[in-house]
Amino acid sequence: MASAAEQMAANISLSSFSKATELKKRLWFTLGALVLFRFLSYVPMPGIDPRAMASLFATQRGGVLDFFNTFSGGSLERMSIIALGVMPYITASIVVQLGATLYQPWLALKKEGETGRKKLNQYTRYLTVLLTTIQGYWIAVGLESLGASQGIAAxxxxxxxxxxxxxxxxxxxxxxxxxIGEQITSRGIGNGISLIIMAGIVATLPRALAQLFEGGRTGTMDPLMIATIVFLAIGLVLFICFVERAQRRVLVQYPKRQTARGAMQQERSHLPLKINIAGVIPPIFASSLLLMPLTVLQMAGSKSSPDSGDWLITVSTFLQHGSPLYLALYGLGIAFFCFFYSAVQFNSEETAENLKRHGGFIPGIRPGKATENYFDYLVSRITTVGAAYLVLICLIPEILFSQAGVPFYLGGTSLLIVVNVTMDTVAQIQSHLIAHQYGDLIKKAKLKSGRRR
Incomplete structure (x- = not known):
C-alpha cells in the first residue's frame, strides 16, 4: 500500500515541476557531471597504445577485469585515467563501516554525530588514496609483464x-x-557515487543489446530465445522493484501522554525493516572473490611451465562462468555476505537501547535484552528471505550467460544496481516536488491570513 507521501507525489502536476527551479538546476548539474564522467572514460592513460590495449584486454575476458570493466563503463578496457572508477572508494567505505562497528575508537567517533561522521569520511578518503596507489602500481606492472608475455606492446x-x-x-x-560524486550528492539529485556506477553500467547496455539482437539477425541465436530473455529481464526488473520496496513494519508503542485538551493519548509508530538489508554488496563481494582466482590463473598460465598447464586448465574449467561449481560457490558467497553485512548494517543492541531510552517498546516484548533478542530473531528471518532473493536474481542471469550466450553486461548485479539507484533517485525527486508543493501551500496560507487582517 502506498504511503501518504507517495500518493501526494503521484498527484503532482507537470506545472509544479516546471515551477521547481531549484530541482531543475539540480537535475542539470547531475546530468552535466555524468556527461563529464563519460568524457573522462575516453581520456587514455599516458604511455598506453589504445589499439594494443584493446587486443591485450581481449585475452583476459572472463576474469575479474571484465567484472570491474562493467562498473567503470568500459574505462578499464580502454585504460583511461579513470580505469579504476570508484571501486577503491567503495572498498574503503566498506572497510571504514566495518571498522566503525568492530574498532572501539571508530565506534566512539560514529556515536559523536556529525563531527564523528566527518572524521570517518576523512579516513575513507585517506584509505581511498592508499588503495588506489597500490592498485594503480599493480596495474602498471601487470600491463608491462602481461604485454611482454602475450607479445603485445600495450x-x-x-x-x-x-x-x-x-x-x-x-x-x-x-x-x-x-x-564529482560528493558534488552530485550535495548539489545534485541522488547519491553521487551510486549514480556514477549506474552510468557506467548503463553505458555498456546498448552494446550488449546490440550483440543480442545481432545474434538473432545473423541466426546464431534463436529469436524465441531472444524474446524469452527480454521478457525475463523485464520480469526480473519488476520483481526487484517489488522486493526492494517490501518492508517488515515492526509496531512500536510509546507511553500515554497528555494532550493540550487534557486527554491521554498513546502514540504508535512503525520501525521499517527492508527485506534486502544488505543491498547490492553481497553479489559484488561474492563475484570479486570468485573471479579473482580465475584472473590470477589466466595471468599465471602464460608464465607457467608445460607440466603445470594441465591443472591450470582443470581449475579454470571448474571455475568458469556457468559451471556447477561456480554457481554453487557464487550462491553460497552471496548468502554468506548477505547475513554478514546485514549484521553490520542493523545494530540490534543499539536499536533496542534507543527505544528504551525514548520510552518505546514493542507490544508483548520487554524493553532491553528481550527486545534485542527479538530484533536478532526478526532480522535473521528477514535476511533469509533477502538472501534467497539475491541468490535467485543473480543466478538466473549467470545460467542464461552459460546456456544462451547472453552478454555479461546483463548480470543480476548490474540489474540490482540500476534498479536500486533509479528508485532512490526518483524518490528524491518526489521529495523535492513535495517540499516545493508544501512551500506553495504555506505562501498561499500567509497571503490569505494577510488579507483577513
Missing part, C-alpha cells in the same frame, strides 16, 4: 617512469570521480 616505453606516471594518473582520476 605499454609504449616500459619502466619506472611509466609506472609512476600511470599510478599518479589513476590516483588523480579516482579522486576526481570521488569529488
Amino acid at each position: 605499454v609504449v616505453e616500459p619502466g619506472m617512469l611509466f609506472r609512476v606516471a600511470a599510478t599518479i594518473s589513476l590516483v588523480g582520476g579516482t579522486l576526481f570521480l570521488m569529488w
Whole structure:
C-alpha cells in the first residue's frame, strides 16, 4: 500500500515541476557531471597504445577485469585515467563501516554525530588514496609483464617512469570521480557515487543489446530465445522493484501522554525493516572473490611451465562462468555476505537501547535484552528471505550467460544496481516536488491570513 507521501507525489502536476527551479538546476548539474564522467572514460592513460590495449584486454575476458570493466563503463578496457572508477572508494567505505562497528575508537567517533561522521569520511578518503596507489602500481606492472608475455606492446616505453606516471594518473582520476560524486550528492539529485556506477553500467547496455539482437539477425541465436530473455529481464526488473520496496513494519508503542485538551493519548509508530538489508554488496563481494582466482590463473598460465598447464586448465574449467561449481560457490558467497553485512548494517543492541531510552517498546516484548533478542530473531528471518532473493536474481542471469550466450553486461548485479539507484533517485525527486508543493501551500496560507487582517 502506498504511503501518504507517495500518493501526494503521484498527484503532482507537470506545472509544479516546471515551477521547481531549484530541482531543475539540480537535475542539470547531475546530468552535466555524468556527461563529464563519460568524457573522462575516453581520456587514455599516458604511455598506453589504445589499439594494443584493446587486443591485450581481449585475452583476459572472463576474469575479474571484465567484472570491474562493467562498473567503470568500459574505462578499464580502454585504460583511461579513470580505469579504476570508484571501486577503491567503495572498498574503503566498506572497510571504514566495518571498522566503525568492530574498532572501539571508530565506534566512539560514529556515536559523536556529525563531527564523528566527518572524521570517518576523512579516513575513507585517506584509505581511498592508499588503495588506489597500490592498485594503480599493480596495474602498471601487470600491463608491462602481461604485454611482454602475450607479445603485445600495450605499454609504449616500459619502466619506472611509466609506472609512476600511470599510478599518479589513476590516483588523480579516482579522486576526481570521488569529488564529482560528493558534488552530485550535495548539489545534485541522488547519491553521487551510486549514480556514477549506474552510468557506467548503463553505458555498456546498448552494446550488449546490440550483440543480442545481432545474434538473432545473423541466426546464431534463436529469436524465441531472444524474446524469452527480454521478457525475463523485464520480469526480473519488476520483481526487484517489488522486493526492494517490501518492508517488515515492526509496531512500536510509546507511553500515554497528555494532550493540550487534557486527554491521554498513546502514540504508535512503525520501525521499517527492508527485506534486502544488505543491498547490492553481497553479489559484488561474492563475484570479486570468485573471479579473482580465475584472473590470477589466466595471468599465471602464460608464465607457467608445460607440466603445470594441465591443472591450470582443470581449475579454470571448474571455475568458469556457468559451471556447477561456480554457481554453487557464487550462491553460497552471496548468502554468506548477505547475513554478514546485514549484521553490520542493523545494530540490534543499539536499536533496542534507543527505544528504551525514548520510552518505546514493542507490544508483548520487554524493553532491553528481550527486545534485542527479538530484533536478532526478526532480522535473521528477514535476511533469509533477502538472501534467497539475491541468490535467485543473480543466478538466473549467470545460467542464461552459460546456456544462451547472453552478454555479461546483463548480470543480476548490474540489474540490482540500476534498479536500486533509479528508485532512490526518483524518490528524491518526489521529495523535492513535495517540499516545493508544501512551500506553495504555506505562501498561499500567509497571503490569505494577510488579507483577513
